[in-house]
Amino acid sequence: MKKPNILFIMADDHAAKAISCYGHAINHTPNIDRIGERGMRLDHCYVSNSICTPSRASILTGTYNHVNGVTTLDTPFNNRAPHLAKHLKSAGYSTAIFGKWHLGEGAAHQPTGFDDWSVLPGQGEYFDPKMIGPEGVQREQGYVTDIITDKCLDWLEKRDAEKPFFLMCHHKAPHRNFAPHPKYRDMFEGHDFTAPESFSDDYSNRARAAAAATMRVRKDFTYADLGLAQPEGGSEVGAELFEDRYDRKIPDPDDVSTLRLVDANTGETFTFSDQEELHQFKFQRYMRRYLQTVASVDESVGRLLDHLEATGQIDNTIVIYTSDQGFFLGEHGWFDKRFIYEESLQMPFVVSYPPKIAAGSQCKDIVSNVDFAPTLLDLAGVPVPNYMQGNSFKPVLEGNTPLDWSQVAYHRYWMHRDSGHNIFAHYGIRSQRYKLIYWYNDDLGHPGAVSSDDPPEWELFDCKSDPLELCNVYDDPAYDQVKLEMHGLLDAKMAQIGDVPEH
Numbered sequence: 001m002k003k004p005n006i007l008f009i010m011a012d013d014h015a016a017k018a019i020s021c022y023g024h025a026i027n028h029t030p031n032i033d034r035i036g037e038r039g040m041r042l043d044h045c046y047v048s049n050s051i052c053t054p055s056r057a058s059i060l061t062g063t064y065n066h067v068n069g070v071t072t073l074d075t076p077f078n079n080r081a082p083h084l085a086k087h088l089k090s091a092g093y094s095t096a097i098f099g100k101w102h103l104g105e106g107a108a109h110q111p112t113g114f115d116d117w118s119v120l121p122g123q124g125e126y127f128d129p130k131m132i133g134p135e136g137v138q139r140e141q142g143y144v145t146d147i148i149t150d151k152c153l154d155w156l157e158k159r160d161a162e163k164p165f166f167l168m169c170h171h172k173a174p175h176r177n178f179a180p181h182p183k184y185r186d187m188f189e190g191h192d193f194t195a196p197e198s199f200s201d202d203y204s205n206r207a208r209a210a211a212a213a214t215m216r217v218r219k220d221f222t223y224a225d226l227g228l229a230q231p232e233g234g235s236e237v238g239a240e241l242f243e244d245r246y247d248r249k250i251p252d253p254d255d256v257s258t259l260r261l262v263d264a265n266t267g268e269t270f271t272f273s274d275q276e277e278l279h280q281f282k283f284q285r286y287m288r289r290y291l292q293t294v295a296s297v298d299e300s301v302g303r304l305l306d307h308l309e310a311t312g313q314i315d316n317t318i319v320i321y322t323s324d325q326g327f328f329l330g331e332h333g334w335f336d337k338r339f340i341y342e343e344s345l346q347m348p349f350v351v352s353y354p355p356k357i358a359a360g361s362q363c364k365d366i367v368s369n370v371d372f373a374p375t376l377l378d379l380a381g382v383p384v385p386n387y388m389q390g391n392s393f394k395p396v397l398e399g400n401t402p403l404d405w406s407q408v409a410y411h412r413y414w415m416h417r418d419s420g421h422n423i424f425a426h427y428g429i430r431s432q433r434y435k436l437i438y439w440y441n442d443d444l445g446h447p448g449a450v451s452s453d454d455p456p457e458w459e460l461f462d463c464k465s466d467p468l469e470l471c472n473v474y475d476d477p478a479y480d481q482v483k484l485e486m487h488g489l490l491d492a493k494m495a496q497i498g499d500v501p502e503h
Helices: 030-038 052-061 084-090 144-158 208-212 275-310 369-379 477-497
Strands: 005-011 040-046 094-100 116-120 130-133 136-139 165-170 317-323 349-352 361-368 409-413 426-430 434-439 457-462
Touching (some): 005 275, 005 369, 030 275, 030 349, 040 409, 052 084, 052 369, 084 094, 084 369, 094 144, 144 165, 144 275, 275 317, 317 369, 361 409, 409 477, 434 477, 457 477
Parallel strands (some): 005 165, 005 317, 040 361, 094 116, 094 165
Antiparallel strands (some): 116 130, 130 136
16 A cells, blocks of 8 residues: 655644634634645644643654653754654655754754755744755745745655655744734734733732743733834843843833834834733734734645645645644733643644545544654554654544543643743643643753742643633632542653653
C-alpha cells in the first residue's frame, strides 16, 4: 500500500477561537476551514507546556519536557536525540522543515533528520527575515509568511516524487508583535470586536497567579505590539518590557488627557477622553492586528492545498493545521499564553486524510501534543518507538475511540515568574469536565526566573458549570469527592509519565 504524504502546518500562538470552523465568528479562515471540511476538527487537543520551545520538542519527540529536557525557552533541543522526522526518513520519506524552529541554534541544536531545511533564528522577523540553512545564514526579501510558503512549494516541486514526503511548514505568525502584511492593514477597519465575557475579570476566588500575571491587554502591550511609534525617552515613555531592552509598554495613566499615541505606518494621532476608552483602543487594535496577521497564514494554507489538489496528491496526503499552543484574545483581560487555563491550553487541530478520516467530522476526545508523533508514525505504517510517551490517536481519527482511551491531559509550566510575564510555575490535569492545578511556585533553578517565597496553592474548576474558569471550587465541600478523584488521576498520570511531584 502506498504510504501517505504528510503536510504538517503549524502556526505560532494561533488561538482556536481565531479559526472560523471553530464557530466563534470573529474572523474568517476559509482555507484552514477547507481542511476541517475534508476531515476532522478536534475540540479537546491540549498542549503539555504552553510555551513555544517546550511544545515543539514534545511534538517532535512524543515525550514530555521532563524527559526530552526542553522545559523552558532557554533549554535547547539536543538534535542527536531520535524524533519523528528521523523515524520517517529511515522509513523512506523525504523530509523537510521551513520556518520557525525555535529549538536552539548551532551544530548541537539545529535541525537534523531533515533532507532540507531553512529556519528562522530565534523568533525571527516579519519583514526581510534572516534564515538559517545548511549553507549558513542569509537574509530573505519579503514578508515571512510568504517566504516560508514559497520555500515549501519550491521543495514540493523539486523533491523526489518517488518517495512519500513529510513537510513541516512552521509559521512565525501570528506571534507578537503581530505585524500584518501591508495588504491586510485595512482589514477589519471600522469593525468593533466584542470583548470576551471575562475581559474585566477581577481575579477574585483564584490563586494569586491570575492577578500577578503581567500580560494584560490594559497595561502590558508594547508600542510595537500595536503598531504604534515609540517616543524617545525613559520611564516617562513607558515601563520596560524586559530589562535592558528598547521595547517599552504603552502607558496606562489614570489621567489620559495628555496621552498621544501615533500610528507607526500612517502617522495618525490618537487621543482619549478617559482610561476606559484607552483600554478599548488597545483591545480593538490588538484584535485587528492579530487577525490581520492570521489572514496571511490562511492564505498560505490555501496555496499549499491548491498545490496538492493541482498535482493530484490531496487524497493521499495527511494535512494537519495546528498551533504550538493556544492564546488569550482578551479572556481574563489577557493576551499571550503560558497558563493551563483553557484558552492557553487548547491547541487548534484540524486534519484531513480521506482514506481514514470522515469529512466534516468532529472529535470531543482528549488528545495532547505528545500524541502527535506516534499518531503520524502509526498513520504512515511506521513502528512507534518505545521511548515515546504519547499514544497514537489514529483510531480516534477513524471514529473508533478505544474504550480505555485516556481522557486526561497533563500540563506543566516550569518558568516561575519569568521576567517578562510573571507567570507562576504550575502543573495539573484537564479531564472532560474538571481541571486540577497545583501552583508549586518554584523556579527549580531556571536562570531567567525571579525567586520568590510564594506558598503553593491548589485550584479546581468545573469546566461544565464554569467554562470561563472564574470560580475555584477546591475548598468547596460539595466537590470533596471530585477533588479526591482528580488528585488520584493527577498522581496516576505523573507516575505513568515519570514526572516527580513538588512539595
